[in-house]
Amino acid sequence: MxxxxxxxxxxxxxxxxxxxxxxxxxxxxxxxxxxxxxxxxxxxxxxxxxxxxxxxxxxxxxxxxxxxxxxxxxxxxxxxxxxxxxxxxxxxxxxxxxxxxxxxxxxxxxxxxxxxxxxxxxxxxxxxxxxxxxxxxxDFLHAAPLICAGLTVYKGLRMVDAKPGDWVVVSGIGGLGHLAVQYAAAMGFQVIATDIDETKLDLAASLGATMTINAKKVDPAGYIHRQIGGAHGALVTAVSTAAFGQALGMMRPGGTVVLNGVPPGSFSVNIYDLVMRAITMRGSIVGTRHDLSRALALAAQRNIxxxxxxxxxxxxxxxxxxxxxxxxxxxxxxxxx
Ligand SMILES: [Zn+2]
Ligand SMILES: [Zn+2]
Structure with missing residues (x-):
């Protein structure tokens, strides 16, 4: 072979x-x-x-x-x-x-x-x-990316602990993010897509994002707070470390940021902000067999x-x-x- x-x-x-x-x-x-x-x-x-x-x-x-x-x-x-x-x-x-x-x-x-x-x-x-x-x-061609990328964002979005109707940011519209937009929309969330590439933001809008933000043009945290008072949750799939700290700033009090992307390096966290606004930050890695069966079923049902x-x-x-x-x-x- x-x-x-x-x-x-x-x-x-x-x-x-x-x-x-x-x-x-x-x-x-x-x-x-x-x-x-x-x-x-x-x-x-x-x-x-x-x-x-x-x-x-x-x-x-x-x-x-x-x-x-x-x-x-x-x-x-x-x-x-x-x-x-x-x-x-x-x-x-x-x-x-x-x-x-x-x-x-x-x-x-x-x-x-x-x-x-x-x-x-x-x-x-x-x-x-x-x-x-x-x-x-x-079909096989479209099933393949669901086995890791689809599963990873499905599980990551579950870990955001948001409810239908909540605002959830998908940060980074690449291989993971463009699937996350679809899963988040299928879960009933109002999706905010952030990226620095207009083509990827256009794709996110066509896949169900309610709001798209080009982080190169506007400060996404400030924009989200002005528009809706902060998001309930975020899934960070970006390959840039800057996006991780940015996501914390996008949260309304009590919000949850889930980290999916794995760029090398680290980012700094404002402890006072995290404590006083009771923000949760957690990592999420792929998903279990049960998650995978649900991720595939949802993809089949909702045409993800x-x-x-x-x-x-x-x-x-x-x-x-x-x-x-x-x-x-x-x-x-x-x-x-
Ligand atoms: Zn993978
Ligand atoms: Zn074991």
């Missing part, structure tokens, strides 16, 4: 011909039809994060396709099922995190495309208990679809190179004909 492999951090991925893997007990073999490219893949390829993957590694954690083979003791998935292989490849199932519905925080978790071979390949092995079933009506830019596996290095400043809103998805 063809696969894109990280053999050295920071070097181009190698396009290799590898043997098709065999699923073990409890595992399935998936013929990959589409595979989304996420910023995390870039971090994996560069070895950016403190816990680096062991090399060689095939990145990719937004693979979708058909199950072509099942291992022993697999009962929840059948050959022919349309499935997605998410970031959470498997968790231990026994620790406090797993038992309390926080399997995404399991210290023994294995991550697709990071700890185990991922979806930048024609075939991928997955744990049958952790694959997502793709609802009818969502990513803007996709199809590409070939052979162009993966060019894609990753451009990724840091990807000019087009939406998500690059590798297609496997």
């Amino acid at each position: 063809k696969a894109a492999v990280v053999t050295t951090f920071g070097a181009p991925l190698e396009l290799l011909d590898l043997p098709i893997p065999t699923p073990g007990a409890g595992e399935v073999l998936v013929r990959v039809r589409a595979s989304g490219v996420c910023h995390t893949d870039l971090h994996a390829a560069r070895g950016d994060w403190p816990d680096k993957p062991a090399l060689p590694i095939i990145p990719g954690h937004e693979a979708v396709g058909e199950v072509v083979e099942i291992g022993e003791r697999v009962t929840s998935v059948a050959v022919g099922d349309r499935v997605g292989v998410p970031w959470l490849h498997r968790a231990c199932g026994n620790c406090e995190a797993c038992l309390s519905g926080w399997e995404t925080l399991c210290p023994q978790q294995q991550r697709s495309g990071y700890d185990v071979a991922g979806g930048f390949a024609e075939y991928v092995v997955a744990d049958a208990a952790y694959v997502a079933h793709i609802p009818h009506g969502i 679809r990513p803007t996709v830019h199809p590409a070939d596996l052979s162009s993966i290095n060019a894609i990753l190179e451009k990724m840091a400043n990807w000019p087009m809103p939406g998500r690059v998805v590798l297609e496997f004909p």
Whole structure:
């Protein structure tokens, strides 16, 4: 099978011909039809994060396709099922995190495309208990970005703890943000989109944002306070650290800011402001299997679809190179004909 492999951090991925893997007990073999490219893949390829993957590694954690083979003791998935292989490849199932519905925080978790071979390949092995079933009506190309980006913003928006009718800011209208606008609108929130790119703001408006703010032209916090007295919540998906501090300033008292984007670095917080206005700030990382099934169901029901830019596996290095400043809103998805 063809696969894109990280053999050295920071070097181009190698396009290799590898043997098709065999699923073990409890595992399935998936013929990959589409595979989304996420910023995390870039971090994996560069070895950016403190816990680096062991090399060689095939990145990719937004693979979708058909199950072509099942291992022993697999009962929840059948050959022919349309499935997605998410970031959470498997968790231990026994620790406090797993038992309390926080399997995404399991210290023994294995991550697709990071700890185990991922979806930048024609075939991928997955744990049958952790694959997502793709609802009818969502094709592979548009399903792929929902497996990480869609799930991440769905969960992040749940963590905002807003109610229908509340004002919720989506900061940064990229791969995550353009899906967050759609999910937030589907959840009944009044959506404020902020970015520094007019094209992305136009996209946000077309996807259901009630208010769009170009942070290059106006101070978004001041503008939001003048217009509506502050937002109830914010989901920050931006790749710039400045956006994180900005989001705190956009909140009305009691508001909640959820951090989804992972730019390197840190930002400073005005403690007095955070305490006196009782602002909550929390991080949110992907989502559980239950979140993923709900995120996919909502996407099917409310026609939530990513803007996709199809590409070939052979162009993966060019894609990753451009990724840091990807000019087009939406998500690059590798297609496997
Ligand atoms: Zn991802
Ligand atoms: Zn666990």
